[in-house]
Amino acid sequence: MLNSAGVAFRPVEGAGDPHGPGADTSGALEFRLLGPVSATRAGTVIPLSGAKIHTVLAVLLLARGALVADSRLSTALWGDAPPPTSNAQIYTYVSRLRKALGNYVQIFRKGPGYVLDARAAKIDLFSFERLERLGRQALEENRHEEAGRLLGGALDCWSGYALENVTEHLLQFERPRLEFLRAQALERRIEADLSFGRHRSLVPELLSLVARFPMDENLRAHLITALHRSDRQAEAVQVYGEGRRILDEQLGVVPGQLLSGAYLRMLRGERTDTPRRPHVLLPGRAAAFTGRTAEAARLRSLLLRRPAGPAARPRAVLVTGMPGSGKTALAAEVAHGCAEAFPDGVVHADLQDTDGTARPPAAVLADILAALGETPDTRQTARQGLNELVSRYRALTADARLLVVLDDASSGVQLTALLPAGPDSALLATSRGRPACLPAGHTMNLGPLGDEDAVALLAEAVGADRIRAEPAAVRDLVRYCAGLPLALRIAGARLAARPHRTVARLSARLADPHTRLAALSYGNLNLARTFGRALARLTPATAAVLPWLASVGPGPFTARLAGEVTGLAETEAERALEELVDGSLLLAEPDGALGEDRYRFHPLVLLHADTTPRRELPR
Template sequence: MPVRGVRQRALLARLLLEQGRVVSVDSLVAEVWDGRPPRTARTQVSICVAALRKLFRGAGCTDEVIETVQPGYRLNIAGHRVDTVEFAREVESGYSLGQEGRLVEAAEVLKGALRLWRGPALSDVPAQFAETAAVHLSEQRLLATEQLMTIRTELGEHRAIIGELSALLHAHPLREQLRATLMRAQYRAGQRAEALRTFREGRALSIDELGLEPGALLQALHDAILNDTVPAPSADLHSVTEPVVAPSELPLNAADITGRHRELRALDDLLAQTARRRTAVCFISGSPGIGKTALAVHWGRENARHFPDGQLYVDLREAASGSPERTALTVLQRFLRSLGVHHDHMPQDLGECSAAYRSTLADRRVLVIIDNAASFSEVEPLLPGGGQCCVLVAGLERFMHSRGATDLRLGPIGHADSVALLASIIGADRITAESEAVHRLLELCARLPLAIRAAGVRLENKPHWRIVDLVDRLADPERRLETLSHGETSLRDCFDRAVRRLPPDIAATYQALSVIPGDDFDVRTASEVLHTSVSDAEDRLERLVDLNLLEAGRRMRSVGCLSYRYAHLLRLHAGQLPAEQSLEAATLRLTNRIRRNAPTARVSAR
């Protein structure tokens, strides 16, 4: 039932605040108009009351909600719900339950009371009496929040509420009760240094703003933290939540990886870091189809016993929900649910959510695998702050903000491992029978694990084919990707997904460079094709190198600069993307350049 008139809202708010007591017309006139009423104010009060009564009748109220009682009006609240009345009643009940030691019930009642709030009190009533009442109501809300936070800390929820408490204290930095509760929560979460820092910040603020030392509550808590004598929580988190099973979210390992012994040893070294109570982070990068996800998931499954508190997994490509910040918030909330945080306690702000996540993982051994990461801003909020966790981040790019993390850049697998991978799918007998064809097949697949797996699945599904039959099909560049792109092992789909997430200018560059003949090209040729400056072309080429979509090669003596080439089978993919005007224009520019430099230009068939 919207009340649109400003005076109607003010008059109704004044009656509501009296909770059923009579308000005189003179008081209404003085307060609705802030002491400056017009001569027609008493008449306007009558008009407003009549309009409000009509609104109530239209909303289905059969009784007279606003009664005329000398010397004014009163709101008949019998049989109706008034949120301020309900809030006060539930808060009082919560306080009483808390004093009786019934903390679980007290927490639920206080949470119910605070859910009645939908924003600042009386924010759409422009009158002095409303501002005064709003200050009082906001104070009651804050007191109830402080009490709830204290109870939740005693219930053992200290890890889950640190983010909420930090945000509350930022908004109300001089509230000593809030600061004490945050210090207690930080200490119990194993963040002793943070708890002492919270005290020092509060003390400095109190001296600067008020000229006073902190109160006895904060001083005593500070001494208890220094002496490690802070009492333990009086209840456990499990008393207010259902028992939580350690999450086991790693996807099914469709097939064991072959080879990668050096990389697996590097990942094994991460366990030594976690044993020293340090969070270990590893960034796994490489071109599409190189086996980043397979490596991370395989190692995670093999070492799950080292992470008894659970294994979390997210594919950021599937979880993307707009901006990197929004994606990170969505993922964090899902992780927190997996770790046992109740939806009623779930922070809605990225900073608070990240803080709650770090606090929850502070003393747990959890493996986190973040797949298909496109930017460090997506990943950073998902990194634990300490403890014994391990994080594997898989993506095209090696992030420059790795901050001491381990970096693994995957290349094609070795020949022997390639043969072993193919044999694991089609059997050793077929490998032995056509060893020469196998060698040629692996060359055409560029020893890319996904391509080899796709070829193996193709042969497995076609037992009447010889290996040489598949080699003949793959020998045609126009048919190669199509032949290797069936079902879940589709090479084209893998490449398409990688390019789809690129910025438009980089994606256009990736496509346009495919018109250059031969394997290697230099930055000057690229600038001609892209119709841009040499420096801009070099920036784009290096960006594609960072993304493992191009490879930097030898320095070309003829032009004095580095050469570049597509990684693995990506040149074929770029050349078969739907043609655009920019690509056609690039082809024309390159053709003209070749004609102008015919004596020195070497053109080889793609």
């Protein structure tokens, strides 16, 4: 599809809107620079007459809120021959702009020039730049489908040639730069589409572009590649011959490296197939992932960042957090979103058995080797020595671009043996604590969700209308769940299963601390059982301490106070508290005024501790 300037684009939902898809911008002021300069309010064009007033508006917008000196405006309006009344005329144009635009933007005098404050407005150039930057980053990280979508959206911001109705003086300075940016975005979008295997759908568009720009070698090279992959070699040969003739007749040169390279690859029969899609073995992602937006973006950035230097190692990232904090869901969401950047596959393994005991690294390695296409009897090799399995795994992953996702690690030994060997691979692991001897270069700890994300998570489960109908009850329910994603998912599942019941009814049951944990159970989701499994991983002595600590309340409290409550020596109490922190059943606070370590309970863990039977502690 071509816009009015002959540049190809594919419409994308939400593209070009800095406020995001679905945002309500019906009353916003919008400016266009990537086509005829114009201003609209609520979809209605604001009348601005003459090239000079459009030039003043364009110069002020292009300054991005910086001061524009009178001399700069004068050069844009009249070049090197301004009239004697230039300052007065500039003042008149600015006054007309103020009147036409109203109070939606501010144009104020500052020193020897003017400043336009248009932060609340939507500007097509800025939308284009944002989408182009995101698309370029996605292309660099081999996320080709996303790159094509983003770059297509960037091109959709254009509505003609840049600055069509300004003076020739401004045009000669600004249009070449803007048109170059558009050409680069188009080039990258075609590259992304070719890499994603869209060669057949690209052929008509590239035929049109080559006809329009016959001396553009890059476009012609892409057309040859698309025709070659579409099994249309005879046409590709003709396209190359025509390009060589035009370059010789018009410029007296031979085809450059890119065009010649595409032609030679076709002659050799290289890469006629669609690029291989990664084999993804992951738990299903949530239908609508909610919350953790910043954390997901940070994880993607860490996993997709290319290692540099001769000593580059695989990227390794660990996600930690208390039981029920959504570590597994976040890891699955990020891994699914990054899969395209790892063409050799994405594999997943649970590091705990269903009873909560840690799986031996040899058994996990055997499963991963089988998932990577080793012989069917690979699972039997779990009886072999760990060193042999590690050697096979590292040999298989030495030159691979692989993402390994490991869930619920309990020790550094589990992770060290499973780190892929190649520098182009990555490891994403989850754990309730930070295991010793961890090979992860980056650790992210998940805290409770904020109220806004918590409400959004509930709305995804039960519907926005139902949430809006009972705002007070929803606020109470969110408070009782204390920002824990598992508790919120359970509450949402209970509400979704009983659409005739009110939110207030469930909220009232959660209000009673004695029935709260029992109410936070539905189907195979059980908050108390999740806490119980985490407690079972601790040493028996520490597990026995937790119920006794309930009497100190949410905290913060010190090891000295914990020792007084439990009857343990302060050093023994501190050892138990530190193990509880490592298991993410207690939160460590900053040191107090006396330099003592302090600890705090999450409200739901405190409830669990208070309802767990106490056993006599060894003295």
